[in-house]
Amino acid sequence: DGGITQSPKYLFRKEGQNVTLSCEQNLNHDAMYWYRQDPGQGLRLIYYSQIVNDFQKGDIAEGYSVSREKKESFPLTVTSAQKNPTAFYLCASSVRDRFNSPLHFGNGTRLTVT
């Protein structure tokens, strides 16, 4: 079955440490995205990538970094510069962003930083 895999489901880190969240898709989608969701709130776009080796900042990119070395993979690093990193992180992909295609989401990673 095709889909998006995020790992791990739960992640705990100490303040001051960088942490990388994994996102892999086998849907052959060109575009991939990272969203952050806080309790009772909508989804806010962190970074997106429409093609390999290219990515763009979203609305809340500060304190985060990404890479897109392979079509299938779009890892997100939460750096120590992110002031409030505890959140639910969702990775998504789509066929092609500009053609109004729907987003397919992974199951998410819940990050807790103490």
Added chain:
Amino acid sequence: GQQVMQIPQYQHVQEGEDFTTYCNSSTTLSNIQWYKQRPGGHPVFLIQLVKSGEVKKQKRLTFQFGEAKKNSSLHITATQTTDVGTYFCAGRGNAGNMLTFGGGTRLMVKP
């Protein structure tokens, strides 16, 4: 920048009652998408509306896109406990920019 507001934030209904969530954009949208997120789950795409005044139905769910393409609604007839979850709208502006999500409406259904 583009803002998408969604109301209400929460809604408790008795099973069998109807439910509506409203989505309003600060700018004209080229299209709007709706997603459902079950408790503890991830958002799942429901539908996309593109045309002004468009109405689409999926069983008990009716989706509308306003004539001015700045608002949308999702109406559920005779809610069931399986409808529980948070419903998000997400709009895309005419400049082809990224989707902007509304804050979501959390639906709770009492059996």
